[in-house]
Amino acid sequence: xxxxxxxxxxxxxxFMNILGTAIVxxxxxxxxxxxxxxxxxxxxxxxxxLILLMLYPSLIMNGKGNxxxxxxxxxxxxxxxxxxxxxxxxxxxxxxxNIWSLSQFISVQILMGTPPEVIAYTxxxxxxxxxxxxxxxxxxxxxxxxxxxxxxxxLLAIFVWPETSFxxxxxxMQLNQTNAFVxxxxxxxxxxxxxxxxxxxxxxxxxETKVRKSFxxxxxxxxxxxxxxxxxxxxxxxxxxxxxxxxxxxxxxxNIQIAExxxxxxGIVAFIWFFTIFxxxxxxxxxxxxxxxxxxxxxxxxVFSAPLALLLIAASKSSLPNIFYDFxxxxxxxxxxxxxxxxxxxxxxxxxxLKRSNY
Amino acid sequence: xRILIIIAIVILAIRLDYKRFSGRDRKAFLxxxxxxxxxxxxxxxxxxxxxxxxxxxxxxxxxxSHIDRWLMRYRS
Numbered sequence: 001x002x003x004x005x006x007x008x009x010x011x012x013x014x015f016m017n018i019l020g021t022a023i024v025x026x027x028x029x030x031x032x033x034x035x036x037x038x039x040x041x042x043x044x045x046x047x048x049x050l051i052l053l054m055l056y057p058s059l060i061m062n063g064k065g066n067x068x069x070x071x072x073x074x075x076x077x078x079x080x081x082x083x084x085x086x087x088x089x090x091x092x093x094x095x096x097x098n099i100w101s102l103s104q105f106i107s108v109q110i111l112m113g114t115p116p117e118v119i120a121y122t123x124x125x126x127x128x129x130x131x132x133x134x135x136x137x138x139x140x141x142x143x144x145x146x147x148x149x150x151x152x153x154x155l156l157a158i159f160v161w162p163e164t165s166f167x168x169x170x171x172x173m174q175l176n177q178t179n180a181f182v183x184x185x186x187x188x189x190x191x192x193x194x195x196x197x198x199x200x201x202x203x204x205x206x207x208e209t210k211v212r213k214s215f216x217x218x219x220x221x222x223x224x225x226x227x228x229x230x231x232x233x234x235x236x237x238x239x240x241x242x243x244x245x246x247x248x249x250x251x252x253x254x255n256i257q258i259a260e261x262x263x264x265x266x267g268i269v270a271f272i273w274f275f276t277i278f279x280x281x282x283x284x285x286x287x288x289x290x291x292x293x294x295x296x297x298x299x300x301x302x303v304f305s306a307p308l309a310l311l312l313i314a315a316s317k318s319s320l321p322n323i324f325y326d327f328x329x330x331x332x333x334x335x336x337x338x339x340x341x342x343x344x345x346x347x348x349x350x351x352x353x354l355k356r357s358n359y
Numbered sequence: 360x361r362i363l364i365i366i367a368i369v370i371l372a373i374r375l376d377y378k379r380f381s382g383r384d385r386k387a388f389l390x391x392x393x394x395x396x397x398x399x400x401x402x403x404x405x406x407x408x409x410x411x412x413x414x415x416x417x418x419x420x421x422x423x424s425h426i427d428r429w430l431m432r433y434r435s
Contacts, residue, residue: 032434093415117403121364182433243435298384306372307391310365314395314402319412331430333416336423 003135007210010201012142013283014053014218016149017198019225020280021098022191024105024249024273025330026226027233029190031242033183035176036169038242039230041183046223048184049192052342053219056195057211059349060202067200068294074352081295083348088291090341091197095284096316097334099123101326102277103316109250110270120313123281128309130278131286132302135204138282145275152272153225157232159256159265164235189335191226192219196342200287246327285312361403369396 005013031038063070071080102123103116111119130138173180202211233242233252242248253266285308292304320326372392380388401407416423 033430035435089415092411096411117361176435179433179435182430185430296387298387300380300384302376303380303384303388304391306376307388307395310368310392310395310399314399314407315411318402318405318407319410329412329416332423332427333412333419335430336419336426337415340419340422 004206005204007214009139011214011218012146015222016276016279018191018222019276027230027248034180037180040180042230044184045187053215060199067203091284091288100316100320127282130282149275152268168238189338193342194338
């Protein structure tokens, strides 16, 4: 049975996938480049990202059959297989990075002393359960948790408001102008560029005419959240602290103090990240599962689900030693890989589609 | 202890999925599960024969090192 998504659910999945890793790392990455203009890097990234999101759906929309049939029709059987292998390699990289960064975060900030492996096992098995239940289940649960995520973000924005000092954002675009624009490159890599993988979900949408709108709504909403969070982080804890802390948004939560009643409610930040990254991991894991089914030509979709879960845990444990390596990875290997994959996917499918339409 | 947990997971996976699949699917499942189990056991003993991230790192290093060097100029 083919899983179906509504355009609304797709936009929520896009939102969660963009915000997944970004919400915690973006303020630090953006201020590393643009300093007090770090928020400008995020604004530029969001604008470029929205153009990319307009482009992605046109690669797959309005075709016949599933995602793999459509790619095969566009670029042939061998080309399709090569492209899916590339997407699998990238998706695997992305998932292990996400699993491990969440495990590290929980093990360092919340459950101190608990080995990250234990957390990696827990996250992966919950995601495994989610993907085995099907895409509809993930999509329905995203509708529930979206409200919770938005509420947490709104509470965070409201609670930090009394602590803000907009002097931290000054001078606006007087210094580090080039840096602010260059800073958009790594920001884009972990947000809008990597969601190219979501084109695999387009054939599952019941009304494909609304796919582009869904991508744009999800992307715009995630963009607004990222801008608000970055501005708030710089305005509350300052440029130096934002650059210094690995999880600067978590530090922002620790600053909250309202009428000596609400104090240190950084857990809110953790909630935002848990929910967004869970859906990101589950969606990518689902795409990995259906892609391996296509590559190995097995009948049942779930054949590789359990082995993939074990491989994800093992690879994340053995490949990523610590959070500093995560940052190193994000600004070199992951950045290059996500841009490479996006360019190859867009060019190979886009050009062949263009060629076909000319004939 | 860790090995026991892994074995328990593998047994659970077989019990849940083995009957569900047949023919080619079952063979593929068993092969994939065996390889994944072997890999995860070796990962816990820090003796993996293939480090995925390191491999990917080395594969795209000719491009990524240039990009990293260029970006470094704009980092504070």
